[in-house]
Amino acid sequence: xxxxxxxxxxxxxxxxxxxLLNILFTASWLDCSITRQLRPFGLxxxxxxxxxxxNGSAPKGLSVLxxxxxxxxxxxxxxxxxxxxxxxxxxxRVPHGKDRRMVIVTISELGKxxxxxxxxxxxxxxxxxxxxxxxxxxMELAHLLDKFRD
Amino acid sequence: xxxxxxxxxxxxxxxxxxxLLNILFTASWLDCSITRQLRPFGLxxxxxxxxxxxNGSAPKGLSVLxxxxxxxxxxxxxxxxxxxxxxxxxxxRVPHGKDRRMVIVTISELGKxxxxxxxxxxxxxxxxxxxxxxxxxxMELAHLLDKFRD
DNA sequence: TTTTGTTTAGTGTTAAAACATTTAGGTTTG
DNA sequence: CAAACCTAAATGTTTTAACACTAAACAAAA
Numbered sequence: 001x002x003x004x005x006x007x008x009x010x011x012x013x014x015x016x017x018x019x020l021l022n023i024l025f026t027a028s029w030l031d032c033s034i035t036r037q038l039r040p041f042g043l044x045x046x047x048x049x050x051x052x053x054x055n056g057s058a059p060k061g062l063s064v065l066x067x068x069x070x071x072x073x074x075x076x077x078x079x080x081x082x083x084x085x086x087x088x089x090x091x092x093r094v095p096h097g098k099d100r101r102m103v104i105v106t107i108s109e110l111g112k113x114x115x116x117x118x119x120x121x122x123x124x125x126x127x128x129x130x131x132x133x134x135x136x137x138x139m140e141l142a143h144l145l146d147k148f149r150d
Numbered sequence: 151x152x153x154x155x156x157x158x159x160x161x162x163x164x165x166x167x168x169x170l171l172n173i174l175f176t177a178s179w180l181d182c183s184i185t186r187q188l189r190p191f192g193l194x195x196x197x198x199x200x201x202x203x204x205n206g207s208a209p210k211g212l213s214v215l216x217x218x219x220x221x222x223x224x225x226x227x228x229x230x231x232x233x234x235x236x237x238x239x240x241x242x243r244v245p246h247g248k249d250r251r252m253v254i255v256t257i258s259e260l261g262k263x264x265x266x267x268x269x270x271x272x273x274x275x276x277x278x279x280x281x282x283x284x285x286x287x288x289m290e291l292a293h294l295l296d297k298f299r300d
Numbered sequence: 301t302t303t304t305g306t307t308t309a310g311t312g313t314t315a316a317a318a319c320a321t322t323t324a325g326g327t328t329t330g
Numbered sequence: 331c332a333a334a335c336c337t338a339a340a341t342g343t344t345t346t347a348a349c350a351c352t353a354a355a356c357a358a359a360a
Contacts, residue, residue: 003296009206015292016280019295026299027178046316064339072171079339080341102325137294140290148291194346213308215308225347227346250356
């Protein structure tokens with residue numbers, strides 16, 4: 001559905017403002033959908049984000065700051081999120097050998113299994129967001145978003 | 151900067167997944183920028199959203215549910231946000247004549263003034279996000295986002 | 301009319317975000 | 331070396347989000 005419909009906007013809007021609202025609205029819509037998909041697995045979306053980052057850099061781990069710098073939401077409190085995931089057994093924390101201020105965080109086998117379970121549920125659910133977009137359109141969209149942030 | 155750079159992503163990603171991450175990242179970036187701009191005015195971004203919705207439908211007011219259905223983030227607790235804005239004098243609440251369950255919310259003069267102050271500060275700051283996009287690109291981006299949600 | 305169900309707004313509670321601050325370890329410089 | 335400074339992680343505190351639930355008013359039907 002078009003944004004104007006979604007927001008029941010009456011008056012016409014300048015294109016740049018429409019884009020701005022559309023980005024915020026689409027992201028909220030998407031995050032809501034992701035949250036719903038993650039719920040049965042007991043994960044929040046920032047937690048999921050961390051697990052995927054760690055999985056991507058496995059078997060090497062990352063420091064807390066390295067994780068933060070790779071997150072979608074840079075205002076996340078990584079220390080507390082990591083502690084939660086450690087308590088649930090999805091990652092491990094080991095002190096850094098050289099610099100004892102740092103902590104190296106690594107995804108555990110249980111964490112990897114959870115990620116693959118989620119992947120599979122998504123595949124089964126078929127609900128892949130953005131499915132209406134062609135490959136070329138997806139690339140164009142990503143490019144325009146990059147340009148938007150410039 | 152390109153998304154891969156921002157997220158320090160090493161491995162190549164399928165286009166649709168890249169779009170997904172890009173939408174979430176861009177929205178978080180944008181929301182952070184808006185929050186920073188609103189801070190001096192003592193407004194949060196959902197509060198600002200409500201004031202703009204009410205301003206758009208002034209002089210007629212809207213019910214709490216009508217406001218909610220027009221918000222960017224549909225999970226907002228409009229009752230509490232409205233109460234906050236009422237306490238700060240930026241809007242007014244009057245019970246609906248016919249249906250006493252409803253409350254009609256209207257932006258106040260103070261609320262209108264606040265919006266125009268914010269508008270002006272933005273214009274002065276010059277920091278209009280998406281400034282690098284041409285009119286045509288902005289329209290294309292909005293269209294692709296609409297299609298993404300389909 | 302009374303019962304049943306529905307809609308609208310508000311509330312209660314828990315968890316998480318936002319933001320500053322602290323603690324501890326490391327680095328640099330006098 | 332010691333003092334000042336910087337960096338990484340954790341913590342404290344306040345506000346807000348998330349979610350279910352309640353209360354009141356309306357609507358419909360028996």
